[in-house]
Amino acid sequence: MIQSALSGDLPRSRILSFLLLAIFVALAFAPFLFSGSQPINTAAKICIFIVLVASYDLLLGYTGIVSFAHTMFFGIGGYGVGLALYGWGPTWTSAGLGLAIALVVGAVLAFVIGLLSLRVRAIFYAMITLAVASAFAILAGQLSEYTGGEDGRSFRVPPLLRPATVLFDVPFLGVRVDGRILSYYLVFFSALLLLLAALRIVNSPFGRVLQAIRENDFRAEALGYNVVYYRTVANCLAAGMAVLAGAMSAIWVRYTGPDTTLSFAIMLDILLMVVIGGMGTLYGAVIGAALFILAQNYLQKLMAIASEATASLPLIPHLLHPDRWLLWLGVLFILSVYFFPSGIVGKLREMERGR
Amino acid sequence: MATTSSPATTDLPRTPRDLLPVFIAPIIALVALPLVGSPTTWVTLTIAALAMGSMIFVIASGLTLIFGLMDVLNFGHGAFIAIGAYMAMTVLVPLSGWVQSDALSLNLAALLLAVIAAMIGTGALGWAFERVIVRPVYGQHLKQILITMGGLIVAEQLIHVVWGGDQKPMPLPNGLRGAITVGDFALEKFRLLAVAVGLTVFIVMQLVLNRTKVGLLIRAGVENREMVEALGYRIRQLFVGVFIAGSALAGLGGTLWALYRETLTAAIGGDIMVLVFIVIIIGGLGSVGGCFLGAILVALMANYTGYLAPKIAVASNILLMVAILMWRPQGLYPVARR
Structure with missing residues (x-):
């Protein structure tokens, strides 16, 4: 059953399996395991x-496309659901409708950007997405009558999801x-x-074609695959x-704004998570995201x-200042691109094979 | 055959001059005139655009040359802009007596020292960057993008470590404040200086590329690297030289840009890099002339729409880029055919 749920793509490393299981258990029972x-x-x-990050890995790790517009789609999801809940009232219908609109807008935008630039080289695509995404972020900040501008919008979620709603009278497992x-x-x-669906996608024949394109697009084309079509899809x-992730984020934080969804800093975070976790495996996304966010929250305290x-020493306290945590992750990022480009997951699998 | 009878000394047929894109800039300016309405505002906007275009060109030219010659796109270029500006500030602070003096010569001397410091600093940094960050990943685009991005993150954080994170003032020298009035038109002095610097860089660059041996090798390297190597030139050293020069230009551009905005944060490079990328895409990767034209176009567009419809000013540049790419998918003057 596990085999088919993971689409036959097993972790292939004992340590990795253990880590993934630990993350899964911790996330599945988070409200009961931790308080506060x-x-x-x-x-x-x-x-x-x-x-x-998994959706970004689909692009970067599996297809070999470098996009800097991923936060734009994340933001479209956040704004779609958020503005719908804000404008049309906190009901499931408006949330659903907002999500549907966001999905369509996101897909159309991805399609148009892809058509314009995916036929040319990776670098072109990287630059164009960078420009489009930053313009989108500025636009979202400027059109304040619709989007709430730099302040963003706080909104109410459907009644069922509000903290005041109590489902059972008796506490469950003490909570x-x-x-x-x-x-x-x-x-x-x-x-x-979504993660299981992504695993399904990358382990399907379609996913294999994407990997073939990543390895050698010329050859994939020669084998008869329409590279532009596959890249665009x-x-x-x-x-x-990414739009769905944005929607999830909007539902959870009950707020949407340019800094939390569209900023370039988030794009860099995603990039760090993918590369440090491991490009080209979705488990890398899981490990990378978990590690990075834990570091974000707890490394700073350590620093x-x-x-x-x-x-009392010169310069060193500045280097270790809690705000400089990104410096160390940046160094780790560069080192991992050089020395273990397949990230933590790749390294763990290598260790398993070497045994 | 008839062709063999012609003397061998005749020149090769000249490459046809492609002047069509050059006309876009005046067309945009003329279309904007009735929209803006008042001629004085229009002149101010146009001068501002030319100044902004010059600064963008100074920054972008290095990047596009680095790309054309080495097939390396340095996403860390933005960090050089910021570091150049910070270095200039470091020099200008102790020279504040000169900066605030009323004598233009002292103002310019202070500025010159600051610019030299910025260019030497960013040039040295570019040398280190090429050695440590870029050299191991030549020829691998994906890794290049990732690693130079990583370099950008680290460099930006180091700026925070060295200079602190808060916003710094970058006072404009007294002699460059204000405007010269010609008739009804007010021409801001600093903008004129920026235009002069941009034009100088452009002309010097064109002269070096077209009239010197080094320039010849660079142009040949852009066209066909293997052939230049086969002829016995050490293209590696040329690469490093261009990288250093490009980084130094980023330092110069960053200094001008910071003076233009009169404030300075570590994120200053990021703001302008988006425009720089649009410029080099529009111009055609690797082309200095295209880069100059692209910078002017982007700046004109940004200034006119910034006046007419400020909310969509950024989107207008994306539209410009889309329109130009639909016309010429490789940019206005594509050079690097890779």
Whole structure:
């Protein structure tokens, strides 16, 4: 059963299996394992980013396309659901309608950008997506009468998902099951489903063609595959998945704004997660997202301690300042592109094979 | 055959001059005139656009040359802009007496020192960047994009470490403040200076590329790298030289750009890099002339729409890029055929 749920793409490393299982268990029972709002926020963020990073991996790792517009689609999802809930009232219908519109807009935009630039080389696509995405972000900030501008929009979610809603009178496993926990599980199961769907896609014949294109597009073309078609479909699929991740994020944080969904910083985060986790395997997305977000939340605290401990030395406390955590992840990113381009997952699999 | 009888000394047929794209800029400017309405505003906007275009060109020219010659697109170029600006600021702060003095010569001397410091600093940094970051990944586009992006992240964070993260003022020298009035038109002095610098860089670059041996080798390398190597030239050293020069130009551009905005943050490079990418795509990767034209077009578009419909100013440049790519999918003057 596991074999078919994972589409025959097993972790192929004992340590990796253990890590994945640990992440799965921690995320599945997060509301019951940890108390307080920060751990559950972290868990939800990990779920959302797993989907986002997995969809990006579909492009970067499997098809070999470098796109910098992924946050744009993430934002389209967030704004689609968020603005619908804001404008049409907090009902499931408006959320669904907003999501549908966002999916269509995202797919059409991905299609148009793809048509314009996927026939040329990787670098062209990277630059064009960078330009389009930044223009989109600025536009979202400017058109404040529709989008709420730089402040974004806070909105109410459907009644069932509100914290005030209590489902059962008796606490379950010592925890009061409220709308917040329900929305966590909505996010969690959506993420699980989307990840399994992505595994299905990459292990299908279609996914093999994508990998063939990544390895050698000329040869794939010579074998009779329409490379532009496959790239465009992969682009639209990844965009759609990013839109869904954006929608999940909107439902969870009940807010949508340019900084949380569209900023270039998030794009860099996604890039770091994919590369550090491992390009070309979806498990890399899981490991990368979990590791990165944990680092974001907890490495900073560690660095604060280290920074204080070295306060008497020159420069070093500045390097260890908690705000500089991205510096160290950037260094890790460069090192991993050089020395283990297949990321943590690739390294673990290599170790298993070497044994 | 008839052709053999012609003397062998006749020149090769000249490559036809392709002047069509050059006319886009005046067309845009003329279309904007009735839309803007007042001629004085139009002149101000156009001068501002030319100044902005010059600065973008200075930054973009290095990037496009690096790409054309080495097939490397340096996404970390934005970091050189910021670091150049910070270095210039570091020089200008102790020289604040000169900067605030009323004598134009002292102002310019301070500025010159700052620019030299910025260019030497970013040039040296470019050398290190090429060695450490770029050299191991020549020929691998995917890794290049990723690794130069990583370099950008690290460089930006290091700016925070060295200079701190808060916004810094970048005062314009006294003598360059204000405007010269010619009739009804007010021409801001700093903008004129930026235009002059941009034009100088363009002309010097054209002269170096077209009139010197190094330029000949660079152009030949852009066209066909293997052949230049086969003729016995060490193209590696040429690469490094162009990378250093391109980085130094980013430092110069960054200094001008920071003075133009009169403030400075670590993210200053990121803001303008988007325009720079649009410019080199429009111009055709690897082409200096196309880059100059593209910079002027983008700046004209940005300034006119910024005045007419500020909310969609950014989108207008995307539309310009889309329109040009539909006309010429490789950019206005494609050079690098890879």
